[in-house]
Amino acid sequence: MAAQFSGEVITPVDAGYDEARSVFNGMIDRKPERIMRCRSAEDVAAAITGARADGLVVSVYGGGHGVTGSAVVDGGVCVDLRGLDHVEVDPEARRARVGGGATWGAVDAATQEHGLAVTGGRVSTTGVGGLALGSGSGWLERTYGFTCDSLVSAEVVTAAGDVVTASLESHPDLFWALRGGGGNFGVVTEFTFALHPVGPVVLGGMLLYPGFQAKEVLRNWRDFMLTAPREVGSGVALITAPPADFVPEPARGMPAVGVVLLYVGDVAEGERVLAPLTSFGPPAANLVGPMPYVAVQQLLDAPNPKGMHNYWSGDFLSEFPDAAIDAFVDNVQPPVSPLTQMIVVAGGGAIEDVADGDMAFGNRAAPFNMHYLSMWPPDPAQDQANIDKTRQIAAALKPWTTGQVYLNFIGDEGLTRVESAYGPEKYDRLRKIKRVWDPDNVFRHNQNIPPSD
Numbered sequence: 001m002a003a004q005f006s007g008e009v010i011t012p013v014d015a016g017y018d019e020a021r022s023v024f025n026g027m028i029d030r031k032p033e034r035i036m037r038c039r040s041a042e043d044v045a046a047a048i049t050g051a052r053a054d055g056l057v058v059s060v061y062g063g064g065h066g067v068t069g070s071a072v073v074d075g076g077v078c079v080d081l082r083g084l085d086h087v088e089v090d091p092e093a094r095r096a097r098v099g100g101g102a103t104w105g106a107v108d109a110a111t112q113e114h115g116l117a118v119t120g121g122r123v124s125t126t127g128v129g130g131l132a133l134g135s136g137s138g139w140l141e142r143t144y145g146f147t148c149d150s151l152v153s154a155e156v157v158t159a160a161g162d163v164v165t166a167s168l169e170s171h172p173d174l175f176w177a178l179r180g181g182g183g184n185f186g187v188v189t190e191f192t193f194a195l196h197p198v199g200p201v202v203l204g205g206m207l208l209y210p211g212f213q214a215k216e217v218l219r220n221w222r223d224f225m226l227t228a229p230r231e232v233g234s235g236v237a238l239i240t241a242p243p244a245d246f247v248p249e250p251a252r253g254m255p256a257v258g259v260v261l262l263y264v265g266d267v268a269e270g271e272r273v274l275a276p277l278t279s280f281g282p283p284a285a286n287l288v289g290p291m292p293y294v295a296v297q298q299l300l301d302a303p304n305p306k307g308m309h310n311y312w313s314g315d316f317l318s319e320f321p322d323a324a325i326d327a328f329v330d331n332v333q334p335p336v337s338p339l340t341q342m343i344v345v346a347g348g349g350a351i352e353d354v355a356d357g358d359m360a361f362g363n364r365a366a367p368f369n370m371h372y373l374s375m376w377p378p379d380p381a382q383d384q385a386n387i388d389k390t391r392q393i394a395a396a397l398k399p400w401t402t403g404q405v406y407l408n409f410i411g412d413e414g415l416t417r418v419e420s421a422y423g424p425e426k427y428d429r430l431r432k433i434k435r436v437w438d439p440d441n442v443f444r445h446n447q448n449i450p451p452s453d
Contacts, residue, residue, distance in 0.1 A: 028069030063127015142349030180361025199293035203270035211255025230349030314409030316366035
């Protein structure tokens, strides 16, 4: 393995080990036997082959942003893709080749030089790999679909150590599974995405309301988004107002409502279209205006720092009636932690353009997607209260859920929850594809889909 592997091997005795094994969620403190920082697909193949020869469990580190912390594994081999972080843009073809260890901030910066973009994460430090393979929810999804909808091809290192290209023309079953099936089928070392016209200046930003207006704000937002044009991307978060200059001083540290808005198109037209939202209330702070698309993509960076304790859950809603809004607000407020963000994102638009059977990811008809994101300082004494609160909120919304979930929004909630994300037919097909490409379930340190018998 040493002769084949050209990257860096980091072990517990090395000075950079603790930093290399750290992930976004501060609750995760796993200690791999070795971290294999790869420089190529061949390095990835060597790392996987070596791990299998030594009987060690494999994890894959792309961005390390997933709440489960699956990027690292105790006593195993972490296949570290962070050295594969290239972003190569072909503006004429509207294509981007992106390394499996790149982050969305790098992709946004490179593509926006040409006024192009692909649906990416809502926090710029999010890894491309985990988001794209889990389907990829972002502010552009109502305009251009999920990230996986724009995936053209993927370079994949298999459990057997082979390097293959998956696309509609090459290994189409594998390509079908990669678009929403997560990291179960191989390690993607390079993605090729189709790009779309965006910006570079768009109408975007955030509206902020006091928490006591939450129900009225949510009802107005819900009614607007159910018929909104696909150029509008938006979500509402029940939060605690930060101690920032734009927040009126009496409201700082108090329950608040944040409405994030993006209009993909002419700014003046966007102002007209978004008027029912921007004029409602009126808001205590209106930060919506012309801004770079990359700034919209970074709006949530500051409230989502690395190292805090995180516990997440989520659900798709089949409807969001007044009774559901009441249950949501009544159970969220007051929050346990001022860092917590309870979020509802609107579906519709381009999300519904793709036929359900075209790829592993489905759940396209749900009008709303809930993300229960609890976050608190790294103090274990606060863990249980925050976890209990998250579960309480999720339980209160269950009467209005579809029974399915966007897996990137949840922690480790068991195999049944994974199966529910796909439904029985897709799950069965995914298990059969898994048997072809990873019969020994090498890639199991994730939201796992076990191979069929």
